[in-house]
Amino acid sequence: MAQHIHFNASIDGVAYGVLDDLVGYAVRRAQLSIYEDFGATMGAEEITPQRFSSLVIVENNPGISQTRLAEVMGIARSGVVAIIDDFENKGLIERQASGDRRSYSLLLTKAGARQLKRYKQAVKEHDERISAALSQAEKEQLLALLRKLCAPES
Amino acid sequence: MAQHIHFNASIDGVAYGVLDDLVGYAVRRAQLSIYEDFGATMGAEEITPQRFSSLVIVENNPGISQTRLAEVMGIARSGVVAIIDDFENKGLIERQASGDRRSYSLLLTKAGARQLKRYKQAVKEHDERISAALSQAEKEQLLALLRKLCAPES
Numbered sequence: 001m002a003q004h005i006h007f008n009a010s011i012d013g014v015a016y017g018v019l020d021d022l023v024g025y026a027v028r029r030a031q032l033s034i035y036e037d038f039g040a041t042m043g044a045e046e047i048t049p050q051r052f053s054s055l056v057i058v059e060n061n062p063g064i065s066q067t068r069l070a071e072v073m074g075i076a077r078s079g080v081v082a083i084i085d086d087f088e089n090k091g092l093i094e095r096q097a098s099g100d101r102r103s104y105s106l107l108l109t110k111a112g113a114r115q116l117k118r119y120k121q122a123v124k125e126h127d128e129r130i131s132a133a134l135s136q137a138e139k140e141q142l143l144a145l146l147r148k149l150c151a152p153e154s
Numbered sequence: 155m156a157q158h159i160h161f162n163a164s165i166d167g168v169a170y171g172v173l174d175d176l177v178g179y180a181v182r183r184a185q186l187s188i189y190e191d192f193g194a195t196m197g198a199e200e201i202t203p204q205r206f207s208s209l210v211i212v213e214n215n216p217g218i219s220q221t222r223l224a225e226v227m228g229i230a231r232s233g234v235v236a237i238i239d240d241f242e243n244k245g246l247i248e249r250q251a252s253g254d255r256r257s258y259s260l261l262l263t264k265a266g267a268r269q270l271k272r273y274k275q276a277v278k279e280h281d282e283r284i285s286a287a288l289s290q291a292e293k294e295q296l297l298a299l300l301r302k303l304c305a306p307e308s
Contacts, residue, residue: 014226015214018274019207023285023293024188026300028203031185032228033304034178049182053173060169072168074186120172131177133305139177142299146180150187151287 023149034130041126047119050075054083055108055116058093063105065098087112177303188284195280201273204229208237209262209270212247217259219252241266 010016019025038049050073057072058064064072070080084106087093092112095104108116131139164170173179192203204227211226212218218226224234238260241247246266249258262270285293 011226014211014218014222017210017214018278019210021297022277022281023288023296024192024203024277024281025207026297027181027185027188029228030300030303031181034181037304038178049178053179056171056173057168060171064168068168072165074183123176123178124172127176127178130304133302134177134299138299138302141295142177143180145288145292145296145299146184148287148292149184150191150284 027146027149037130038123038126041129042119042122045119045122051083051087052119052123054080055087055092055112055119058106059108059113059116062107063096063098065103065105067103069106092116181300181303191284192277192280195283196273196276199273199276205237205241206273206277208234209241209246209266209273212260213262213267213270216261217250217252219257219259221257223260246270 010020035049042048042052054069054073057069061068066080066084067077069084070077073080084093084095088095091109092115094107094109096107098105131142134142189203196202196206208223208227211223215222220234220238221231223238224231227234238247238249242249245263246269248261248263250261252259285296288296
């Protein structure tokens with residue numbers, strides 16, 4: 001953990017100039033730091049934040065199409081197809097034909113649901129660790145503020 | 155902008171499950187959204203958030219070594235060397251030999267300083283746009299909360 005903690009902190013004796021005032025830089029720096037901790041936590045599990053998110057979305061939206069999942073994830077449809085191919089090979093997700101020939105409905109298999117339950121536990125622990133310095137109120141404040149980013153001016 | 159705005163917002167009718175409660179997911183989602191807006195703003199300039207940061211760090215820490223810059227950026231030294239090679243080719247940064255044979259001191263050239271001035275203006279406008287829905291107080295709150303992430307428990 002020491003290395004990840006280090007990265008999100010300023011390094012003594014280094015001047016960050018305008019970076020210190022940029023919201024975008026602060027978000028990016030936090031993101032890199034969180035990503036490293038996620039990797040360190042889940043490394044052996046071959047799961048990334050993106051892959052984890054896709055399993056959670058499929059679990060909570062059974063029958064969702066690949067196109068819709070790509071939209072939710074904010075990535076290209078081809079990226080989702082590759083992820084689903086892999087999960088299908090591992091027996092975690094199944095594609096069911098839907099009315100539209102080009103479209104599949106996605107469902108977690110029983111093995112997928114069991115695996116995701118384990119992932120969720122590990123990800124929750126990771127998330128609590130990265131936000132351990134925040135009170136519950138600060139955590140909620142942070143979530144609310146992050147959701148206002150890139151939102152139209154109110 | 156519409157697409158980027160869309161991505162950081164929840165999509166109607168989609169259930170996000172545990173993702174809605176994870177700090178890591180909120181940061182990642184904001185980051186993707188900001189990154190897209192950065193790309194849309196700076197696209198023609200061939201500059202990324204990472205490359206922009208490296209120019210700012212060199213400007214504010216004249217004579218910094220590549221090793222130290224890599225440490226500040228949280229990336230591999232080889233990544234920094236590739237970035238600096240490119241900036242050197244473009245005449246924006248110069249490497250000066252320092253005492254240690256394997257080490258170079260990095261400096262912005264005059265052209266680099268002029269170019270960075272333009273980048274900074276564009277990045278500030280981008281940053282103001284992505285955080286347009288936040289008041290100044292909320293912006294400072296967000297920066298303070300982000301800096302507490304991955305920090306040791308207080």
